[in-house]
Amino acid sequence: MVLLEAKHVSKRFGGLKAVNDVSFAVSRGEITFIVGPNGAGKTTLFNLITGVVHPDSGSIYFQDQDITKLAPDQAAKLGIGRTFQIVKPLRNLTVLENVMLGAFLRTSKPAQAEEEARGILTFLQMEKFLHLPARGMGLPMLKRLEIARALATQPKLILLDEVVAGLPTVEAIKLAMLLKRLPEWGISAIGGIEHVMQVVMKIADRVIVIDRGVLIAEGKPQEVVDRPEVIEAYLGPKYKEIGL
Amino acid sequence: MSHRQFIAAAGFFLLSFAVPLVVHSDYTLQILFRVFLFAALGLAWNLVGGYAGQLSLGHAAYFGVGAYGLALLSKVGIPPWLSLFLGVGLAVISAAIIGLVSFRLRGPYFALCTIAFAEVVRLVAKNLPDVTGGDVGTQVPLLFTESSIKSFYISGVLLTGLAFVLTAWIERSKFGYYLMAIREDEDTAMSVGVNTSRVKLWSLLISAALTAIGGALYASLFLFIVPDQVMSLDMSVEIAIVPMLGGAGTLFGPVIGSIVLETAAEIFKNIFQEAHLLIYGVLVVMVVIFLPEGIAGTIANKLRLFKKAPAGSLAAPVPVRPEEEAERTAFRK
Numbered sequence: 001m002v003l004l005e006a007k008h009v010s011k012r013f014g015g016l017k018a019v020n021d022v023s024f025a026v027s028r029g030e031i032t033f034i035v036g037p038n039g040a041g042k043t044t045l046f047n048l049i050t051g052v053v054h055p056d057s058g059s060i061y062f063q064d065q066d067i068t069k070l071a072p073d074q075a076a077k078l079g080i081g082r083t084f085q086i087v088k089p090l091r092n093l094t095v096l097e098n099v100m101l102g103a104f105l106r107t108s109k110p111a112q113a114e115e116e117a118r119g120i121l122t123f124l125q126m127e128k129f130l131h132l133p134a135r136g137m138g139l140p141m142l143k144r145l146e147i148a149r150a151l152a153t154q155p156k157l158i159l160l161d162e163v164v165a166g167l168p169t170v171e172a173i174k175l176a177m178l179l180k181r182l183p184e185w186g187i188s189a190i191g192g193i194e195h196v197m198q199v200v201m202k203i204a205d206r207v208i209v210i211d212r213g214v215l216i217a218e219g220k221p222q223e224v225v226d227r228p229e230v231i232e233a234y235l236g237p238k239y240k241e242i243g244l
Numbered sequence: 245m246s247h248r249q250f251i252a253a254a255g256f257f258l259l260s261f262a263v264p265l266v267v268h269s270d271y272t273l274q275i276l277f278r279v280f281l282f283a284a285l286g287l288a289w290n291l292v293g294g295y296a297g298q299l300s301l302g303h304a305a306y307f308g309v310g311a312y313g314l315a316l317l318s319k320v321g322i323p324p325w326l327s328l329f330l331g332v333g334l335a336v337i338s339a340a341i342i343g344l345v346s347f348r349l350r351g352p353y354f355a356l357c358t359i360a361f362a363e364v365v366r367l368v369a370k371n372l373p374d375v376t377g378g379d380v381g382t383q384v385p386l387l388f389t390e391s392s393i394k395s396f397y398i399s400g401v402l403l404t405g406l407a408f409v410l411t412a413w414i415e416r417s418k419f420g421y422y423l424m425a426i427r428e429d430e431d432t433a434m435s436v437g438v439n440t441s442r443v444k445l446w447s448l449l450i451s452a453a454l455t456a457i458g459g460a461l462y463a464s465l466f467l468f469i470v471p472d473q474v475m476s477l478d479m480s481v482e483i484a485i486v487p488m489l490g491g492a493g494t495l496f497g498p499v500i501g502s503i504v505l506e507t508a509a510e511i512f513k514n515i516f517q518e519a520h521l522l523i524y525g526v527l528v529v530m531v532v533i534f535l536p537e538g539i540a541g542t543i544a545n546k547l548r549l550f551k552k553a554p555a556g557s558l559a560a561p562v563p564v565r566p567e568e569e570a571e572r573t574a575f576r577k
Contacts, residue, residue, distance in 0.1 A: 050435065076437035084435070090428035092493075101425050104418045105437040113418070153436050 002064075003028045003157055003188050004049065009058035011044055018044040020213035021058070026157070026190060029183045033191045033200045033221075036210040037234060042192035043085055045210070046159045049190075050082050051075045062157070076105060081155030083146035085162040085192075089134035095121065096130040098145055102152030113152075120148050124178060140171045147179075151187070158182065160191040164199050172196055176203050195234075197225065209233065249496075253408065256499075260401045264394045273393045277465065279506045280400035281458055286486035286498030287407035288454035291447045293484055294492035295420060297427025298347070298444060302358030303455050303483040305342065305365040308475030309335040310456025311463035312369060312376060315384040324385045324464075332456040338365070339452030343445045350430070359477065366475035381470035384463040396465050403461065404499065407454050411495055423447055427493065455483070489531050491538030500540050 004026040011019040019041045026032050034042050047053045049060060051070040059068045062078055070078070081102075090098050099117035100110070107113050121127055124144045129137065134145060143163055150158050160179070164172035180203040182189050193200055200207060200221055207224045209217040211233035217224050224230060260280070267273060285307070292298050313331015318324045346357035369376045376382060388395035414420040422443045425433040433440050463469045473479075490501020508527060512520035535542045 052431075052434075071439075072431075072434035073437045073439045076435060082435050084432070088429045088432040088435075090425055090432060092428060093424060097421065097424075101421055101433075101438075102436045104421055108418045110416060110418065110421075149432070149436060 001028045002026070003062070004190075005061045006045075006049070007059050007061070009045075009048060009055045009060060011048055011053060011055050017213045019048065019055070022210065022213070022215045023058075024208055024215065024218065026188060028188055029186070030205045031180070031183065031189045031191065031203055032206045032208060033193055033204040034208045034210060035193050035197075035200060038194055039212075040210045041213040042194075042210065043161055044213075046082060046161050046190075046192060049075070049159060050080055076153055076155075079154070079156035080159065081150035081153045081157070082159040083143075083150050083161055083163055085165065087139070087142040087146055089137070089142055089145055091135035092133060094131050094133055095126060095137070095141075095145060098134050099148045099152045102149040105153040117148075117152055120151050123151075124148050140167055143167060144175065155187060157188045157190065160189055162192055162194065164196050165194065169198070172199055173202070179203060201225075253412075253496075257401065257405050257408075261398065264397060270393050273397045274465075275506070275510050277393065277397045277400045279502050280397070280404045281462060282482065282486050282506055283499045283502035284400065284404040284407045285455055285458045285483045286490065286502050287404065287411055288451045288458070289483050290487040290492060290498050291411065291414065291423070291451045292444075294487055294494070294497070295414070295423040295427065296444055296447050297493070298448075299352075299355040299484070300358045300448075300451075301355050301477075301480050301484055302342070302360075302362030303451070304475045304477065304479035305362040306335040306339055306452040306455040307459035307462070307479055307483065308365060308369065308471065309338055310459030311384070311469050311474045312382070313456065314387075314460040314463055315382045315469060316376065318385045319382070324387050327385075328387065328457070328460045331460055332453050335452045335456030335459075336449050339448050340445065343448040347441055347444045347448075359480070362475065362477065362480055366471050369471035369475060376471070379470060379472070381468055384467050384469055386467070387461070387464040393465075396461060399461055403454070403457055408495070408499070410450070410454075415495055419443070419446070424493070485528060487538075489528065489538055491540030491542070491544070494538065494540045494544060497538050497540040501538065504539065
């Protein structure tokens, strides 16, 4: 069953076509990864889905509802959670309060929001840091905090923008194994990743490759990385025949 | 607010009510009224400027509308207390208009926009002599049958108490969390479903209502107001400096700030006469340099180093220094 569908979406910034006529669909309970080199348009695609920017043409549907022109807070209310590539914690609030903020989307009671937040932080193995302010945390914990905050909004779909970028490999794999369990909770995920392919291969059900704003390949992880056009996008035409 | 803080606050307000039983000097009571008035105004500003982090430098507009609302409406025969509340209503309406426009801007542009609006309100009041009396000013009715300063002092304490209780409640509510989220990062707030424009506007409406009540009290005490006094940029700045000095975004900050700043101003006035503003300025600069989180904020953050703070007891926000901000945003698209 289709959860999210993008139809011929384009977005241009001045002379740059950041996203160019991209169409794809994401099914319920699936983990999809959008991969592409730096500047391929992954973050723009996420910003289009969450209403941070609106497409110049094309339309986006979430659960058969047109969300093309929605504002970010309305998208969140519908059940689209997101994390930011450049982490955006609420620096002066504690870890617990950061996550409670997400939980407040579905409840008005602080006690209930706190309980919700504690549960999610336990799932992400952050219970030791509950009362520390976010401003002192290192990147691995801030990346997890981004996920925790988004999960607290009880999303149906979560967009994970470069969620393992900048993490040591061990930490990245650990986090990926946690994310693999999201469908158990009825949450679908779209990840955006530049090059940490181990993570993609481990947890993705499906991979979409974009390069310079254009969708160039789509399919199962292994079959996608073998395609010559994907290799070319990453390594240049010279390596097209050699393979990754 | 912890148990101990609650007892401290309750004790403070009870003692404040008892002050007129001991202090009989009109001069002292007038200074104390000023302390409580600015504590209340600071608490009101703190909702927008402290918790929500929107640096408003135009609160004199709401203060002035409250003052002029009382003066002008009672002139056409409306009873003073009713005029006061209608004036508060007018201030809320002007806050809605100002907020809808200025909240579209972020950071320093927002601050400039609020200054501009307050100046517009002041200039309108100055240039409509038939309605407002213009530069000559206008008379304000007494709110209390006894002209005694005691009634003003008590109403000042009550207004501060109201603003304090309101803030304490907001601080622990969903609305309070949303305000703080907006201060910390507006994009993040939106990503978890916060309608930031609406939340900011609500905080401004509450803030403007409280500020307007303060304006009306102030006007009624002095019985005569002119635009350059109640709607001046000086007034806007003072309303903002009190909570910033005490600790913006903290519950106790505005009260502490007002006690320190207003008594210091009065003492300096007596000692240094004409030079008092200079000393006052130096004091403000020193606090901003050495205690950027304000007095209450610095204490709260120091205490946090010694013990693990319980959930919800937020330390004061630490302002981001420009170079740090540049570093944070360097790679942002």
